[in-house]
Amino acid sequence: MTLPLRHSTTMTEFDILIVGAGFAGSVCARQLADAGKRVMVIDRRDHIGGNAHDKVDEHGVLIHPYGPHIFHTNSKKVFEYLSRFTHWRFYEHRVLAQVGAQLLPIPINRTTINQLYGLSLNGDEVRAYLDGVRQPRDPIRTSEDVVLNSVGPDLCEKFFRGYTKKQWGLDLSELSAGVAARIPTRDNDDDRYFSDSFQFMPAEGYTRMFERMLDHPGITVRTGCDFRDVRAQFGGAHLIYTGPIDAFFDHCYGPLPYRSLRFDHTHLGDVAQFQPVGTVNYPNDHDYTRITEFKHLTGEPHTGTSIVREYPQAEGDPYYPIPRPENEALYKRYEALAEQQRGVSFVGRLAQYRYYNMDQIVAAALTAAQDLLEVRA
Incomplete structure (x- = not known):
């Protein structure tokens, strides 16, 4: 157009x-x-x-x-x-993260914890579990402080540290707190990536x-x-x-630091649906951070499907201020x-x-x- x-x-x-x-x-x-x-x-x-x-x-x-x-x-x-x-x-929008052989909801919620650890916790028990594993940080200055204070070291390693390193080229400890603070932790089964009042395309x-x-x-x-x-x-x-x-x-x-991206677009002509949700994150595997399948976002009917893999990089058009x-x-x-x-x-x-x-x-x-x-x- x-x-x-x-x-x-x-x-x-x-x-x-x-x-x-x-x-x-x-x-x-x-x-x-x-x-x-x-x-x-x-x-x-x-x-x-x-x-x-x-x-x-x-x-x-x-x-x-x-x-x-x-x-x-x-x-x-x-x-x-x-x-x-x-x-x-x-x-x-819904996002799953590949952790080992499992695809688990992100942001972390009750389903994530129960499926990851083979538990059957209710909401109160999830809150108690997180209280038991988190590492209180005061003051909170970095994204590592945010994540450890919220979900503790194991969930940090499984969901956040590797993804952050790929996305930003930096460790969680090197990023301001606001980056990780954008991602909530839930004690219920709400698997929406965003909780805003208006969610539309x-x-x-x-x-x-x-x-x-x-x-x-x-x-x-x-x-x-x-x-x-x-x-x-x-x-x-x-x-x-x-x-x-x-x-x-x-x-x-001197140049302000920005993070750039390289996109690998692929069309799968004989695949009606490639993945169960719009985006799947790969925090610990592959060079790319995530795969998005556009038909989830647009609702378009098509016999095939188009996906994109994202490869963060230092050089290229500026996308994210660091x-x-x-x-x-x-x-x-x-x-x-x-x-x-x-x-x-x-x-x-x-x-x-x-x-x-x-x-x-x-x-x-x-x-x-x-x-x-x-x-x-």
């Missing part, structure tokens, strides 16, 4: 230049265009939607080229805003949602366009930048430079060096657009 480009004869007619057509850039664009601003959105890739972009593969299956994007939020405001541009398919896909969001007479979209090639052409336009903040400043303080105190300190230096910039707003995961979920990016973009409108009123 491709959004037609609205051509413009001059660049000076635009009030706003937005770098990046993902969630941050697209939400800002729509909000500002609805307020009467003339907006140009550029993206160096040949498509809109950023990493949430989806497309139909050559076998007719809707896939996520940049890995699975599962929408979930507790924000009614964010959900209602996106509902302007899409209908939804109810979907609760765009019924026609993310790209169609972005197309509708950017379909406005005040918005011009140009893909395959590098910011550095056109920056000087937009003179008086306010800039909203959603790319890596360190790149904006030519890495003058949460460590020293990285945050380096970011603060770039943030100080950003605050000195006149006519520039930095919005999004890479521009704000935050491990944001999609709904958090939408919320940040709504706030940024409103702030800009108030300043330029």
Whole structure:
């Protein structure tokens, strides 16, 4: 799916230049265009939607080229805003982790513990079991502190340490507490990966949602366009930048650490279902961290199925800011430079060096657009 480009004869007619057509850039664009601003959105890739972009593969299956994007939020405001541009398919994501020969629910719940250890504990007994194995940590500074304080060393080794090493290239003890704190531990049989109030997938896909969001007479979209090639052409336009903040400043303080990914997409033409849930994690086996089967996410009927294996790596496009105190300190230096910039707003995961979920990016973009409108009123 491709959004037609609205051509413009001059660049000076635009009030706003937005770098990046993902969630941050697209939400800002729509909000500002609805307020009467003339907006140009550029993206160096040949498509809109950023990493949430989806497309139909050559076998007719809707896939996520940049890995699975599962929408979930507790924000009614964010959900209602996106509902302007899409209908939804109810979907609760479930994840299993391969531990030995077993596939076990993650986040860890009562089923996980009972099946792993051959027990039949009820909820109270699960809480007592975890109290008996956990290693209290005070203060909690690292992700290792979080996991050991919650589930103890054996579950840590079986589910978390190896996965973290592959995902981040670091040990749990080297990551800030917030990374592991994103994953709860449950004493019941709730096997949903998320517990948010709103858990849905765009019924026609993310790209169609972005197309509708950017379909406005005040918005011009140009893909395959590098910011550095056109920056000087937009003179008086306010800039909203959603790319890596360190790149904006030519890495003058050195590069901020990001984690990248390599994706191995495979289609299985004679397999109706490859795995029992949307994603299976591999914390201790293989070089990849997980396999996702897209038909679970989209609900599409197809005689075959398409899957993706994810291989985290140090080099490549930036996907995840790496949460460590020293990285945050380096970011603060770039943030100080950003605050000195006149006519520039930095919005999004890479521009704000935050491990944001999609709904958090939408919320940040709504706030940024409103702030800009108030300043330029």
